[in-house]
Amino acid sequence: MRFLTAKSALVLATVGLLTVGLSACVSESADTGNAGGTTEKSELQCGLASGEAASGDPIKVGAIATASGGVDFSSSPVAAQAFFDCVNDNGGIDGRPIEYSFQDDALDPTKTAQLAAGYAADTSVVGLVGDATFIGCDVANAEYAKANLFSITGVGVPQACFNSSNIAPINAGPRNSAIAILQHLQKEGQADRVFQVGLNTQGNGDWVAAGIEEYAAANGIDIVGSELSDPTESNWLPLLQKIKDANPTAVIIADPGPITASILAAAEQQDLRGEISWACTASCYDAQFGQQIGAYWDGFISNSELQLVDADGTDNELWKSVMDAYAPSDAPRDTFSQAGFLAAKIFTETLLGMDGDIDRDTVSTALQGVTGFSSDLLCAPWYYGEADAHNANHATRMAVIEDGVYGELAGCENVNDPSLQPIVDREKSEGLAG
Known part of the structure; x- marks a missing residue:
């Protein structure tokens, strides 16, 4: 999310405008290059941490976020994008880069359903990571369930995000x-x-x-x-x-x-x-x-x-360093950014632990098998599992x-x-x- 100063927010409220512009950060056109942070990319321990760029066949991953229409929850996929960029600079998934894109549902559930149907129909998309839709988990889950497509959602907002079979949020809600x-x-x-x-x-x-x-x-x-x-x-x-x-x-x-x-x-x-x-x-x-x-x-x-954004800890420090190195300088450093980062990290480690082909079916099986994932960002281990409701983070x-x-x-x-x-x-x- 992007926040306004108290003075600016009051002015916007007076004229009835609370939309936070983000057009420059949405979808594949997002500028996620080095924002001039102090951390050298070569020092970051992302994925294989090989220091060599991945160059094989891309692995397609998507996300849906509400980035306009009155609220902006895109800090989650922006952070996921940053982490995947770091992974791709460090060997990718056994040499294959992650091709990540996220799209804005504009606070419109009809558009959410259309975007979800598009991802579901594109069988080259193996999973969804860092989603943060403010209104669309119910319609999205219906499309994902039909297509055996699963999401490690960064930020779940409505109840449907936590009462869905194919959506598991990182945040508590x-x-x-x-x-x-x-x-x-x-x-x-x-x-x-x-x-x-x-x-x-x-x-x-x-x-x-x-x-x-x-x-x-x-x-x-x-x-x-x-x-x-x-x-x-x-x-x-x-x-x-x-x-x-x-x-x-x-x-x-x-x-x-x-x-x-x-x-x-x-x-x-x-x-x-x-x-x-x-x-x-x-x-x-x-x-x-x-x-x-x-x-x-x-x-x-x-x-x-x-975890608090300024706290110590391996994952929290890595999140801050990845954001400095790969995210836009004005990208929020907030809970939802941490959630998108952690969603991408869990996804990456899950894929690196797989044997054999990486496709939608094998990835879906692997994601549901995630249990006991520990991180200093979390109060307790995170898991996915097979269920009609997911709320692993409740501390x-x-x-x-x-x-x-x-x-x-x-x-x-x-x-x-x-x-x-x-x-x-x-x-x-x-x-x-x-």
Whole structure:
């Protein structure tokens, strides 16, 4: 995602524009060359780490992301592209380069279905990696299931991304992210009166809001207000008045970063910080977000579905180095970028571990067989498996902005969403998490 400064976001909100332009970064025409980072490409340990460019027959891989239409979740495939470029400079898949492309569904489920059908029909496409569609997992999964095509999705957003047979997200999802915030606020004694904010989108905003309501009901938390707005909303004064009237101890926002930035800009003008704990789902966890919303919001809390972006660790350091060397300089360094990188890394290591032919059927079998994949980016091992629901990542971290920079507020905590229980039971009985 790309984020706006608080001032810019307010201006855009005033004129009703929240679209974040990304045309230069979409599909195969994306500029993913060296952005002038300090890390030498020859030093990076990607794939075979041979230092020799792959030159064999390409292995085609695709992705679908929402990169326009009001929200921009393309940081996931941008990072996947960067990692695959690094892999291709280091021997590829036993000499074969990965030919990667991602396409923008423009926040249109009809277009998502068309793009998914195109990938499904092209049997030379062996898998999908780093997808990040804001609205289209249900229609996409229908096409993938018919074609035995599987996706290691970077960023799942609507419920359908997690309740699909052929889609397995790296991220925890907005519902888990929101409940994780509520759990933390409860633990810190800040959840006496909670106001929730989100999108009025079927299978997404309503699903997240229901999760907050269900957790609150089970834990004696008072939800004093709930507002689900249209993704194109630009006037936040009615929302802010409702928050004032509700007098909450905490506000949980489950909106994309640019929308959240515009809400916060309007709230700052109204001086609504007060004693309220303001928090946002992982959609706001970007290395630059604190500087963009300004010093007024020091103490602002976000959930992080993966490792904090400035943390140590082999994979986190590799992600940062790959982005410096291969991604555009303005590509976000956020949770969703980490997710796209990790999706590409899991895919690469899976293919390197295969024997025999690499085609759609063999890759699909190999992907479903991924179990116990450990990374310092994750709180627990990731897996795929054969199932009609996938949510392997259900433990997250919390971050807080101080002096314009996110720092760790709380380490790994399991998300106690009752709807996860069937998945947790299955991973334990089948040993999927290792």
